[in-house]
Amino acid sequence: MAETATAWQLIIGGDPTLFAILRLSLVVSLSAVAVAALVGMPFGALLALTSFRGRGAVVVVLNGLMGLPPVVVGLGVYLLLSRSGPLGDLGLLYTPSAMIIAQAVLVLPIIAALARQTIEDLWRDYRDEFVAMGVGPAERVAALVWDGRYSLLTALLAGFGRAAAEVGTVMIVGGNIDGFTRTMTTAIALETSKGDLPLALGLGILLVAVILVVNAAAWTLRSVGEAGRTA
Amino acid sequence: MRHQVFHELPLVLDAVSLRAGSVAILDRVDLSIEAGAPILVIGPNGSGKTSLLRVAMGLTVPTDGRVLWGGRLAAPPVRRAFVFQRPVMLRRSVLANVTFSLARAGCPWAQRRSRAEALLERVGLADLAGRAAPALSGGEKQRLALARALAREPELLLLDEPTANLDPAAARRVEAIVGEAATAGVKIVLATHDLGQARRLAGEIVFMTHGRVRERGAAPAFFAAPSTPEARAFLAGDIVL
Amino acid sequence: MIHRRRVLAALLAAMLPAFAGLAAPAAAQNKTITVASTTSTEDSGLFGHILPVFEKETGIAVKVVAQGTGQALETARRGDADVVFVHAKAQEEAFVSEGFGIERFDVMYNDFVIIGPAGDPAGIAGTADATAALKRIDEAEAPFVSRGDKSGTHTAELRLWKEAGLDPAAEGGDWYRSIGQGMGAALNTASAMNAYVLADRATWLSFKNRGDLKVLVEGDKRLFNQYGVILVNPQKHPHVKADLGQSFVDWLISPEGQATIAGYRIDGQQLFFPNAPEKRT
Numbered sequence: 001m002a003e004t005a006t007a008w009q010l011i012i013g014g015d016p017t018l019f020a021i022l023r024l025s026l027v028v029s030l031s032a033v034a035v036a037a038l039v040g041m042p043f044g045a046l047l048a049l050t051s052f053r054g055r056g057a058v059v060v061v062l063n064g065l066m067g068l069p070p071v072v073v074g075l076g077v078y079l080l081l082s083r084s085g086p087l088g089d090l091g092l093l094y095t096p097s098a099m100i101i102a103q104a105v106l107v108l109p110i111i112a113a114l115a116r117q118t119i120e121d122l123w124r125d126y127r128d129e130f131v132a133m134g135v136g137p138a139e140r141v142a143a144l145v146w147d148g149r150y151s152l153l154t155a156l157l158a159g160f161g162r163a164a165a166e167v168g169t170v171m172i173v174g175g176n177i178d179g180f181t182r183t184m185t186t187a188i189a190l191e192t193s194k195g196d197l198p199l200a201l202g203l204g205i206l207l208v209a210v211i212l213v214v215n216a217a218a219w220t221l222r223s224v225g226e227a228g229r230t231a
Numbered sequence: 232m233r234h235q236v237f238h239e240l241p242l243v244l245d246a247v248s249l250r251a252g253s254v255a256i257l258d259r260v261d262l263s264i265e266a267g268a269p270i271l272v273i274g275p276n277g278s279g280k281t282s283l284l285r286v287a288m289g290l291t292v293p294t295d296g297r298v299l300w301g302g303r304l305a306a307p308p309v310r311r312a313f314v315f316q317r318p319v320m321l322r323r324s325v326l327a328n329v330t331f332s333l334a335r336a337g338c339p340w341a342q343r344r345s346r347a348e349a350l351l352e353r354v355g356l357a358d359l360a361g362r363a364a365p366a367l368s369g370g371e372k373q374r375l376a377l378a379r380a381l382a383r384e385p386e387l388l389l390l391d392e393p394t395a396n397l398d399p400a401a402a403r404r405v406e407a408i409v410g411e412a413a414t415a416g417v418k419i420v421l422a423t424h425d426l427g428q429a430r431r432l433a434g435e436i437v438f439m440t441h442g443r444v445r446e447r448g449a450a451p452a453f454f455a456a457p458s459t460p461e462a463r464a465f466l467a468g469d470i471v472l
Numbered sequence: 473m474i475h476r477r478r479v480l481a482a483l484l485a486a487m488l489p490a491f492a493g494l495a496a497p498a499a500a501q502n503k504t505i506t507v508a509s510t511t512s513t514e515d516s517g518l519f520g521h522i523l524p525v526f527e528k529e530t531g532i533a534v535k536v537v538a539q540g541t542g543q544a545l546e547t548a549r550r551g552d553a554d555v556v557f558v559h560a561k562a563q564e565e566a567f568v569s570e571g572f573g574i575e576r577f578d579v580m581y582n583d584f585v586i587i588g589p590a591g592d593p594a595g596i597a598g599t600a601d602a603t604a605a606l607k608r609i610d611e612a613e614a615p616f617v618s619r620g621d622k623s624g625t626h627t628a629e630l631r632l633w634k635e636a637g638l639d640p641a642a643e644g645g646d647w648y649r650s651i652g653q654g655m656g657a658a659l660n661t662a663s664a665m666n667a668y669v670l671a672d673r674a675t676w677l678s679f680k681n682r683g684d685l686k687v688l689v690e691g692d693k694r695l696f697n698q699y700g701v702i703l704v705n706p707q708k709h710p711h712v713k714a715d716l717g718q719s720f721v722d723w724l725i726s727p728e729g730q731a732t733i734a735g736y737r738i739d740g741q742q743l744f745f746p747n748a749p750e751k752r753t
Contacts, residue, residue, distance in 0.1 A: 005329075075413050082550045082551070082552050083550055083551030083552050083709055083711065084549075084550040084551055084552075088551065089711075091711065093552050094506060094535065094537060094552065121403075122253070126319055126321070128290055128313075128315060128317070129319045129321075129625075130313070131289075131290055131308075132288060132290065132308060132312065132313040132315075133308075133312075133331075133332055133335045133336075133379070133383070134307055134308045134309065134335055135335055139334075139335065143321070146323075146324075147321055147322040147323065160453070175506075175535070175537035176537070176538065177506075177535040177536060177537060178514075178519070178520070178536060180535050181535075190515070190656075192656065192660070193511070193515060193654050193656025193657050194515050194656050194658070194659075194678060194679060194680065194682040195654070195659060195660060195663075195679040195681030195682070196680045196681070197680070197681050216626060
């Protein structure tokens with residue numbers, strides 16, 4: 001296929017522009033996942049381990065937010081970061097930081113919801129033993145997160161997949177500025193609009209390949225980790 | 232260390248009832264447990280053995296009545312430990328399961344590893360220290376659960392049918408560890424429906440049906456001459472309703 | 473265990489270079505301006521041609537956010553750009569008179585063309601009269617794709633329909649498809665549907681997915697497409713980099729900037745024709 005050939009030419013050609021775009025995509029999406037994990041994991045754990053009035057509603061809303069439309073998130077963050085918006089003085093619009101913020105907002109519910117599910121399931125298993133061992137609340141969270149780390153890794157990958165593949169938020173808050181905020185997905189959108197469909201699809205194949213590589217790395221991490229436990 | 236301050240014994244259940252809707256799972260149980268020989272809780276399925284142990288551990292709060300540990304109400308577990316019928320393994324190594332329990336019991340970091348290794352030696356799992364705990368066999372899991380429980384240096388050790396899912400050889404190894412602990416001065420309260428086990432381990436018997444304690448007494452006397460018809464039927468192997 | 477650590481370290485090491493360069497673009501930010509412009513100038517490759525020349529001369533990096541003219545002006549109104557470079561004169565003049573812009577300068581022009589399928593079901597090929605062509609498309613109810621996004625091209629299209637005495641958007645015929653997207657998307661749609669579409673010549677020349685489409689009507693004076701540049705008013709938005717932005721505006725309308733614009737060609741064809749006023753301060 002012509003598109004696969006284009007993808008290969010892009011890789012073999014070692015085009016520095018392409019490399020920069022690829023790198024920006026990775027940096028933005030991985031940073032967004034890191035930020036979202038920092039907030040979402042503890043939030044998910046907290047939600048898993050507490051009971052209060054309206055908890056069911058919070059869980060439903062959180063699960064629902066996993067389907068947040070990227071364009072809506074992009075627009076919200078745009079209005080927030082625009083010079084006329086409440087955070088306009090930071091001057092973050094049309095920068096990679098803005099894209100990281102927007103993607104973090106986008107994937108936060110995914111990571112928090114999956115973390116909640118993982119930790120709640122594990123907690124159901126561990127509950128009696130922990131009570132019998134007199135495990136305090138802080139130790140409890142730490143132990144559940146540590147023991148659930150491989151399942152939580154899957155939550156991170158789900159977040160990364162969504163962040164790396166989306167175009168809606170980064171287009172709006174990043175502006176698709178050549179050499180500065182152009183990512184793989186906005187470049188694909190641009191080439192499509194220029195009618196260069198083989199190049200667009202070639203870039204698309206490359207993006208999918210990169211997402212696969214990240215997943216393979218996580219898989220390696222997981223299997224090495226699990227092998228270590230039985231060694 | 233903190234657990235020097237408190238005593239778990241005597242454990243007193245004062246008119247304890249546990250209800251689920253209209254069903255009485257425990258029905259006005261009075262029981263006092265002091266230091267001494269192992270107590271074996273026996274009785275047919277559904278007689279309330281597991282619930283009695285859970286209430287005695289503080290895992291389940293009774294609907295009515297009071298539970299006192301060393302004279303204290305609602306005391307968090309300090310020198311009492313529990314071994315479940317199906318123990319849950321932390322998703323870590325065998326060694327890490329024990330060090331985790333040691334840490335919770337207040338064991339200083341520097342001593343954890345050596346004490347964990349000693350405990351694993353004691354339950355015969357030293358060779359498997361680096362293995363993933365969830366991958367152990369049923370008998371090994373139960374012995375690891377015992378190591379975790381003993382890590383708490385318990386004054387009172389409650390065991391709920393610890394050998395129900397084990398083959399006879401594995402069950403004997405668990406019994407041996409429990410026996411050693413009893414000899415070392417740990418008060419054992421063990422629920423079982425295995426009469427052979429009860430005969431082997433018991434100092435005292437608590438016999439339950441329908442959420443009530445029907446008989447309590449020294450094991451030889453109970454086995455020689457049970458005083459209730461239900462106990463007689465149970466010992467004879469009849470179905471007790 | 474040692475093996476495990478090694479794999480972990482290798483994975484982390486593999487990721488580091490990706491992050492190493494993140495700070496670099498931020499450091500270069502002090503001599504940078506943001507220009508809100510149109511998809512036609514970006515997609516046609518004009519900026520790729522002229523910006524390196526400008527940056528080499530002044531050391532000012534230009535970040536281009538390519539949007540439709542309407543959206544670009546809105547971006548500037550919110551203070552998110554230092555300069556606007558668009559092509560809808562009436563909207564631009566409104567922008568200046570509202571006080572958001574300092575002054576508007578003509579920079580260059582090209583022209584719009586009516587594109588359509590080679591089969592030409594409405595029979596407009598060869599007409600030099602754009603409004604007559606639109607009337608025929610309306611009569612034939614031949615598929616027509618409209619940008620529908622308040623862009624410069626969309627504004628020009630609506631003006632042409634009005635001059636033809638028609639209002640297909642209001643009439644609601646299903647042959648008139650308003651897609652609300654950029655020039656490229658409109659051309660892709662027209663290509664897929666074999667529909668007529670109004671496009672700026674620059675985007676058309678650099679567009680690759682033409683299919684059966686070709687230029688059917690060109691050369692009408694009413695297809696004239698003027699581009700203008702405006703510095704955003706720093707009194708409205710104090711953070712606007714007025715000095716750097718002014719340098720860009722000055723350069724665009726300077727003889728040198730004009731020559732650079734004229735020098736941009738695709739397949740030997742000139743895409744934009746500079747027409748900045750001779751006198752400038």
